[in-house]
Amino acid sequence: MILVTGATGTIGRHLVATLNAEGAAVRAISRTAGAVDGVSVHPDVEGVLRSAAPGEIDALFLHPRVAGERAPEILALAAERGVRRAVVLSAMNVDDPLEEQPSRLAGDRNRELDRAAAASGLEWASLRASSFASNTIRAFAPQLRFGEVVRYPFRGFEESLIDERDVAEVAARALLGEADGILELTGPQSLTHGEQVATLAAVLSRPLRFEEVPPEAAAAQMTQRGMPAAFVEALMARYRRHLAGPQHPPTTVVEEILKRPARPFARFVAEHRERF
Template sequence: MYLVTGATGVIGRPLVQALLSEGAGIRAVTRDADRADFPDGVEPVASEAIRRALRGVHGLFVHPRAAEDDLGKLLRLAAEEGVPKVVVMSAINVDDPFDHQPSRYNGDRNTEVERAVTASPLPWIAVRPSSFAMNTLAMWRGQIASGAVVRGPYGSFAEAVIHERDVAEVLARALMDDGLLGRTISITGPQALRLDEMVPLIGAAIGRPLRFEEVPAEAAAQGMIRNGLDERFVRALMARYRRELERPPTVTAEVETILGRPARTFAAWAGDHAGEWS
C-alpha cells in the first residue's frame, strides 16, 4: 500500500496508474474524497484523515505543490506511524539560486520541499525531473489551434524535456525499490531539442505542417504578460533562456537505467497528446 499526494494532477494520475499496473494498493489524498474519480483499487483519502491513511503504507509520495503547506505535519505523522520510505519530486534546477527558478513565481517551492524531506529522519529518495514536455501545451496551444506558425523567443534554446509518464514510472519504481534509497536522481528526456525543432514534431503528430518563427524576446515577453502570465515568471523565464542559450543541455540516462528502457521521445509525447492542440 502506498500513499500518494497530488493524486489528481499531471504526475499524480499517471503515478497512480503505474502503481496499479504493478499490483500495488493506493491511498490517494484528495480535497474531496466523496467526489474523487479514481480507478478501482484506489482508496480516496481526505486530507484531514491523513494519520489514518499513513498507517501500514510501504511508502509515501510527496508532490511539492500538494504537500508544501502542511509538509512538516505530514512528515511528522509519517515518522510517528513508521512509514519506511518517502519519495519526493522536485526539479532538476532545485539547487539553482531562487531567481534562476522561474516556476517559483508560479508558486513552486521545490527547494524547500526537497530539503525538508531529505532532512527528515525518514529514509528518502529525491527525483528531479527536467522541464515537462507538457509545458509546450501551455506555451503554444493557442497559436497552433489558430495557425501554422508558432512565434516565440530563442528558437535555438534546447533542453531534454521529459514525458510525464516517464516521471511517474520512475517515481513508482522509487516507491517500490529499496535499492534507490538515499539517492538524488535527475531525470530527463533522451535528447535535447531546440524549440524550433519541437514545433515541427508537434506538426507531424497532428498531421499538418508547423514551423517556429523567432521574435524578439521583449515582444514575446509583453505578449505573455498580456495573456495573463505573472510578469516575474516571464522575466525569469527569459533570463533562463538567455543564460542557458550557450550551455550544453543536461541529458541523463537515469530513466533507462532505472526502468530498463529508453526515455520516451518528444515525438512520442506529441503523438500521445495529438488530440489536445485545438
C-alpha cells in the first residue's frame, strides 16, 4: 500500500496513474474531493495514517504544500504506524536563499521537507526537481493568445525544464524501493528563455519572436495579471541570481532510473499544444 499526498496535483495525478499501472495499491490524499484515476480521495493524511492498521501502509509520498511546517510530525507518525519508506517532493533550488524561492509563496516548504525526510529514520528519497515544463504555459501562453511576440525578462536565463510525468515516474520507482537519497531531476537539455520561445515557434509552426523587456516592466505586467507581488519579486530575484550560467544544468538521474532519456521540452510542447 502506497499513500500519495497531493494526489490531484501536477505530480500526484501522474503518480497515482503510474502506480496503478504498476499494480500497486494506492490511497490518495488531496484537498480536492472526488477521485483520481479511479482512486477515492481522502482529505487528511494524518487521519489516514492513524486509521490504517500498523504496517498496512508501506510507503508515503509527501508533497511540500501538504506537509508545510508539519513535515517532522507527519513523518514521525508515519514511522510510528509502520511506514517503511518516504519519498518527498523538493526542488533543485532548495539551498538558495528563501527569498529567491518563488514556490514558497505558494505554500511549498521544500527545504523543511527535504531535511525532515533525511532525519526521519525511514528509508527516504528526495526528488529535487528543476522547474516544471508546465511553468512555460503560465509564463508564455497568455501572450501567445494575442500575437506572435513574447515579451519577457532575462532572455539569457537558462534552466533544464522537466516534464512532470518524468518526476512522477521517478517518484514511483523510489516508492517501490528502486531509488534512494537526493535525486536531482532535470530535463535533458538546458534552454534559455529565448530558446524556449524558439522551441515553441518551431513546434507550433508560428513565427514567434522573443522581445526582452526590463524586469520592472515584466513584474508590473505579471502583477496586473493577478500574480502576487511577493511571488513576482522572488521570481525576478531567482532569475538575477542565476544569469551567469544555467540554474539547473542537466543531470542524467532521470535516464539512469527510468532507463530512457528524459522527455525534451519540444515533446512537452507538442503534447500540450492546445494549452499554448
